[in-house]
Amino acid sequence: MNLVFLGPPGAGKGTQAKRLAQELGLKHISTGDILREAVKNETPLGKKAKEYMDRGELVPDELIIALIEEVMPPGGGVIFDGFPRTIAQAEALDNMLKRKGLNLDKVILFDVDDEVVVDRLSGRRVCPSCGAVYHLKFNPPKNDEVCDRCSVKLIQREDDREEVVRNRLEVYRKQTAPLIEYYERKGILIRLDASKEIEEVYQELKKVVAT
Numbered sequence: 001m002n003l004v005f006l007g008p009p010g011a012g013k014g015t016q017a018k019r020l021a022q023e024l025g026l027k028h029i030s031t032g033d034i035l036r037e038a039v040k041n042e043t044p045l046g047k048k049a050k051e052y053m054d055r056g057e058l059v060p061d062e063l064i065i066a067l068i069e070e071v072m073p074p075g076g077g078v079i080f081d082g083f084p085r086t087i088a089q090a091e092a093l094d095n096m097l098k099r100k101g102l103n104l105d106k107v108i109l110f111d112v113d114d115e116v117v118v119d120r121l122s123g124r125r126v127c128p129s130c131g132a133v134y135h136l137k138f139n140p141p142k143n144d145e146v147c148d149r150c151s152v153k154l155i156q157r158e159d160d161r162e163e164v165v166r167n168r169l170e171v172y173r174k175q176t177a178p179l180i181e182y183y184e185r186k187g188i189l190i191r192l193d194a195s196k197e198i199e200e201v202y203q204e205l206k207k208v209v210a211t
């Protein structure tokens, strides 16, 4: 099964993708996580991507498409989280899947309002070691700002600062939201109310993926 998780930043895609991927034995492909790791390690990809990411802009399509080609397992079985983000990327994904004899089963749209997004992103903290995602209020670690698994101090992402968040929302509206119609036309879009609690969203997600 191949799934795409679509929705604005802060909608909860990563939180849900990590759990669902584990439960269903799928590979979680988060282009955001891969890019942030590349930036941290100062790889050639990271060096090219950094300036765009710091401004809350999208990394150029060619770079992202090449990256996806590299990490896609030959037999499929993935959750794409944060990809595709433009129509060009969606078309590239269609072509790649076709070439490999695979197809996209469902696109889950994580539906939330801007206010919710701003609230969630300002409280988001991540583990720099394992990538676990927390929220100071909605999904707090057991000990003060320290990862439950790694005991490492959690950090706030550069692009979760408020002015960058606003730019990311604008970019989402202009460049990514058109994908809603793109996938609706293909008849594979499913809307999920992502404004509920994490557990409730997860139960609903499992239901829509299974049917």
Ligand SMILES: Nc1ncnc2c1ncn2[C@@H]1O[C@H](COP(=O)(O)OP(=O)(O)O)[C@@H](O)[C@H]1O
Residues within 6 Å of the ligand: 007, 008, 009, 010, 011, 012, 013, 014, 015, 016, 120, 121, 123, 124, 125, 133, 134, 135, 136, 138, 139, 194, 195, 196, 197, 198, 199, 201
């Ligand atoms: N249903 C939810 N209710 C409250 N907070 C949530 C919910 N889902 C995720 N969060 C928190 O909101 C922030 C953004 O979630 P994340 O999964 O990183 O979003 P995305 O991957 O869509 O950018 C995180 O801090 C996460 O812990």
